[in-house]
Amino acid sequence: FVQQTKWSLQLMTQRALEAESDVEKLKQEISVLQGELESSKAENENLRAGQTTELGAAKHNIDFALQNLHKIITGANWSVRQLASGVESLHFVAEVLESTSKISEVEAEKE
Secondary structure, X not given: OHHHHHHHXXXXXXXXXXXXXXXXXXXXXXXXXXXXXXXXHHHHHHHHOOOOOOHHHHHHHHHHHHHHHHHHHHHHHHHHHHXXXXXXXXXXXXXXXXHHXXXXXXXXXXX
């Protein structure tokens, strides 16, 4: 039982680390997309000021950046939920290990 619990703990720790890694990657992607969005906004402002850039191209760039940003946010939310789930599982395993330790101590005192 203890070995199975340790294995579960290792698996959950690995999942939590992977989720943290995914969150970091998604944060980087969000940062890139936010830069693209700001660039598109600046281009849009230039259009309003009478610059020669096409309005359609600016709208396309903004739409593209927004779509990607929404995808990244959805992925980040999923990763955060996975990470939270992993943390809950780790707390449960810790409680089981503590209970097992207490049972072992009681049995050792009986002997």
